[in-house]
Amino acid sequence: MLLPGCGWKRADPPFPVPTGDGSGCPMSPHVFSPIGLRMSSVFGKPRAGGERPPQSPLGECNVAILGCRGVGKSALTVKFLTKRFIGEYDPNLEDTYTSEELVDQQPVLLKVMDTADEDGPGNCERYLGWASAFLVVYSIDDRRSFEGCQRYLEVLALHAQGCQSRCPVLLLGNKLDMEEYRQVPAAEGLSLAHRFGCLHYEVSACQDFTGVQRVFHEAVREVRRRAQWNLPVRPLFITEERPCLPVATALALPARHGLPGCTFNTLSTVNYKEIPSVAQAKLVTVKSSRAQSKRKAPTLTLLKGFKIF
Numbered sequence: 426m427l428l429p430g431c432g433w434k435r436a437d438p439p440f441p442v443p444t445g446d447g448s449g450c451p452m453s454p455h456v457f458s459p460i461g462l463r464m465s466s467v468f469g470k471p472r473a474g475g476e477r478p479p480q481s482p483l484g485e486c487n488v489a490i491l492g493c494r495g496v497g498k499s500a501l502t503v504k505f506l507t508k509r510f511i512g513e514y515d516p517n518l519e520d521t522y523t524s525e526e527l528v529d530q531q532p533v534l535l536k537v538m539d540t541a542d543e544d545g546p547g548n549c550e551r552y553l554g555w556a557s558a559f560l561v562v563y564s565i566d567d568r569r570s571f572e573g574c575q576r577y578l579e580v581l582a583l584h585a586q587g588c589q590s591r592c593p594v595l596l597l598g599n600k601l602d603m604e605e606y607r608q609v610p611a612a613e614g615l616s617l618a619h620r621f622g623c624l625h626y627e628v629s630a631c632q633d634f635t636g637v638q639r640v641f642h643e644a645v646r647e648v649r650r651r652a653q654w655n656l657p658v659r660p661l662f663i664t665e666e667r668p669c670l671p672v673a674t675a676l677a678l679p680a681r682h683g684l685p686g687c688t689f690n691t692l693s694t695v696n697y698k699e700i701p702s703v704a705q706a707k708l709v710t711v712k713s714s715r716a717q718s719k720r721k722a723p724t725l726t727l728l729k730g731f732k733i734f
């Protein structure tokens with residue numbers, strides 16, 4: 426079966442995969458497809474020879490949400506998909522959701538990987554080879570999460586070296602509603618974003634749907650812009666001539682060491698030659714008419730056993 430916008434053949438799962446909204450709900454329900462380990466073979470897996478699967482740069486966008494535990498990655502994902510705030514969750518599940526969106530009057534099949542790294546970006550290949558954009562999240566009321574997200578930015582920058590195209594990164598300060606407990610000034614977030622060539626936003630998953638939607642849509646716009654520009658390969662900037670260590674080596678360094686003497690001022694693209702490891706993920710299809718002008722109320726379906734308020 427060919428997925429819209431995918432351009433390559435999808436492996437048939439060993440069971441029927443629901444794709445419609447047979448419930449009669451005004452909006453297609455969140456359809457759980459227990460494809461699980463098959464996800465990487467369906468969507469993001471580079472082909473033999475290292476090429477990324479053919480996918481329309483305007484029709485499809487893979488977004489991975491990264492960050493330390495508890496910063497609100499799941500809450501942001503579900504807020505974007507359902508307009509609702511999740512208060513309870515299973516922190517160990519990693520899911521990928523697919524939502525049909527309309528961004529600037531152009532349809533896009535937006536796939537969102539809500540990652541669940543236990544100890545930082547140690548096992549990052551699954552999303553480095555899959556995503557066309559990254560949202561790196563910290564919590565404005567948790568400085569450690571801000572420091573942790575620097576590790577993600579470093580990994581992304583390291584991975585981008587020597588790659589053939591650019592991959593946008595958006596740095597998000599979440600929990601903006603916790604202003605009175607803020608530990609990370611907005612200026613620091615902005616400064617870090619500038620240092621890594623990212624966009625920077627502050628949002629609240631529990632309050633502000635428009636702001637959350639904006640960053641996801643902005644990720645799509647960035648992917649489109651870069652596809653249109655067809656940016657030539659440009660080496661990352663480095664303030665010192667010293668070569669950077671490979672990602673795996675850098676990851677082995679204690680966090681306090683940071684990068685080996687490198688300062689990044691921009692991010693290049695992911696090298697899709699790496700085949701992602703098996704994603705511990707489910708494929709969940711969320712068909713949304715959210716972006717239509719007459720938005721219909723979403724039908725509530727529990728995600729990951731979450732309680733949705």
Ligand SMILES: Nc1nc2c(ncn2[C@@H]2O[C@H](COP(=O)(O)OP(=O)(O)OP(=O)(O)O)[C@@H](O)[C@H]2O)c(=O)[nH]1
Nearest residue numbers: 494495496497498499500512514516600629630631
């Ligand atoms: N006040 C407030 N709480 C939030 C916000 N976003 C998430 N939370 C809460 O923060 C906690 C963690 O949220 P999650 O979405 O599970 O965080 P996560 O980054 O997915 O965490 P892991 O799955 O462990 O990686 C939960 O108790 C959420 O209710 C927010 O914008 N404001």
